[in-house]
Amino acid sequence: MLSVCGHDYFLSYNRIPWMRDATISNVLNVRMSGKNAIEWPALNVDLEVESLKHPERYPLVIKSNPLDMVAAL
Numbered sequence: 001m002l003s004v005c006g007h008d009y010f011l012s013y014n015r016i017p018w019m020r021d022a023t024i025s026n027v028l029n030v031r032m033s034g035k036n037a038i039e040w041p042a043l044n045v046d047l048e049v050e051s052l053k054h055p056e057r058y059p060l061v062i063k064s065n066p067l068d069m070v071a072a073l
Helices: 024-028 049-053 066-072
Strands: 002-004 007-009 037-040 045-048
Touching: 002 049, 007 049, 045 049
Parallel strands: none
Antiparallel strands: 002 007, 037 045
């Protein structure tokens, strides 16, 4: 659960997979990043507050980068 600006949001590992293996201290280290975003600096994760309100509008999509193939060689 995360409380932001008086609203509570449930963050599941399905929606935020980057936190699945995170330490408790890294997950608890969360702060506002401007007026419309939150961040977990130790995890390098940033989320717009709007994505918490309307997760259906923000599907998780991993885009492949051509450089990923070079790194794999």
